[in-house]
Amino acid sequence: MTPKFAALSVHLFTATGAVFAMLAMLAAADGNWALMFLWLVVSFIVDGIDGPLARRYDVKTNAAVIDGVLMDLIIDYLTYVFIPAFALFKSGLLPGWTGWLAIILITFSSVIYFADTRMKTKDNSFAGFPGCWNMLVLVLFAIQPGFYVTLGLVVVLTIAMFTPLKFIHPVRTRRWRMVSLPVALAWTGFAGWAAWVNFHPQSWAHTGLIVTSIYLLGAGIAQQILPERSPANVTPK
Numbered sequence: 001m002t003p004k005f006a007a008l009s010v011h012l013f014t015a016t017g018a019v020f021a022m023l024a025m026l027a028a029a030d031g032n033w034a035l036m037f038l039w040l041v042v043s044f045i046v047d048g049i050d051g052p053l054a055r056r057y058d059v060k061t062n063a064a065v066i067d068g069v070l071m072d073l074i075i076d077y078l079t080y081v082f083i084p085a086f087a088l089f090k091s092g093l094l095p096g097w098t099g100w101l102a103i104i105l106i107t108f109s110s111v112i113y114f115a116d117t118r119m120k121t122k123d124n125s126f127a128g129f130p131g132c133w134n135m136l137v138l139v140l141f142a143i144q145p146g147f148y149v150t151l152g153l154v155v156v157l158t159i160a161m162f163t164p165l166k167f168i169h170p171v172r173t174r175r176w177r178m179v180s181l182p183v184a185l186a187w188t189g190f191a192g193w194a195a196w197v198n199f200h201p202q203s204w205a206h207t208g209l210i211v212t213s214i215y216l217l218g219a220g221i222a223q224q225i226l227p228e229r230s231p232a233n234v235t236p237k
Contacts, residue, residue, distance in 0.1 A: 007062035037195035124172035166220035187212035
């Protein structure tokens, strides 16, 4: 397989995320929230794999005619923001004016955040909450916390998008990656499990989602509070 063909194949793989987004949207239109989230989990898996593949096969050099970053952002906006916001509104988790407020906050703030050239930090983490509304909304469907808590989380995380708080990228943030990557994989597994059983209240997946979500939300902030230690200076003999 030539480098150009391999790089182009990565772009084509990334593009499948748009197909999964459409399948998720069709399920959402039918009110089939479990199926919608299953398709979003599949898209989430594609998004987690295509980045390392893109760097492995150097798509910027070998398939530069396609802007993989732009394509990824378009698909991410659909699967991370637009479809979850639609589900939050139409499901009734946020009734009346609270639903309208939530979808306006989520869609408006996220499109600005996604276009912000300062969204990445030097260690490949995110500056501010990275608009992972698909993850939040899936957890909300699982635990059903009540609309005041739900709306509060939406407001707080919207504000957090435009703060200097750091949120890790489980694959690209090197610090604690030996923990972060398995936790992210576990979250994906719990998410698929929860959706598969149609968010059954007795499912252990819900506990797993809560624990892994707390880590993924808080790890970057914890890294800011606990600066990385520099290697001890060793004086040569």
